[in-house]
Amino acid sequence: MECKRCGNCCNDVRLAESPEVLQKAYKYWLQLSMINPNFSEIYLIYPMLTFKYQNLSEDLPYHYTCKHFTFDSNGLGLCSIYDIRPRMCKDFPYYDGITLADEEKLSPYEECGYNE
Ligand code: SF4
Numbered sequence: 001m002e003c004k005r006c007g008n009c010c011n012d013v014r015l016a017e018s019p020e021v022l023q024k025a026y027k028y029w030l031q032l033s034m035i036n037p038n039f040s041e042i043y044l045i046y047p048m049l050t051f052k053y054q055n056l057s058e059d060l061p062y063h064y065t066c067k068h069f070t071f072d073s074n075g076l077g078l079c080s081i082y083d084i085r086p087r088m089c090k091d092f093p094y095y096d097g098i099t100l101a102d103e104e105k106l107s108p109y110e111e112c113g114y115n116e
């Protein structure tokens with residue numbers, strides 16, 4: 001059970017927050033005089049995402065792509081900001097209090113190595 005670097009989770013980032021909510025949180029953060037890491041990592045998350053679509057029947061209904069996803073020379077998926085990536089990326093596929101897939105699967109992505 002490990003990451004196969006397919007990139008599916010980076011090309012289809014799933015969040016509870018809509019683009020409007022992310023933008024509002026980001027604008028709020030810009031007005032702060034200091035970064036409060038306990039508040040949010042919105043300063044990383046908002047600029048890196050492009051909205052794709054929403055499916056309101058899902059627990060995490062808003063789907064985005066991440067601009068930091070790329071490939072290495074062997075064609076394997078690579079995070080270009082790996083050392084400073086948001087906590088949600090470091091923690092994946094574990095989410096606080098949310099079950100994304102069925103009980104047999106950790107990850108909602110079909111090809112994900114965490115489902116093996
Ligand atoms: S920051 Fe890195 S790990 Fe997180 S979604 Fe983007 S490419 Fe993937």
Ligand code: SF4
Nearest residue numbers: 003004007009112113
């Ligand atoms: S979907 Fe799973 S295997 Fe693919 S990059 Fe994400 S964590 Fe790794």
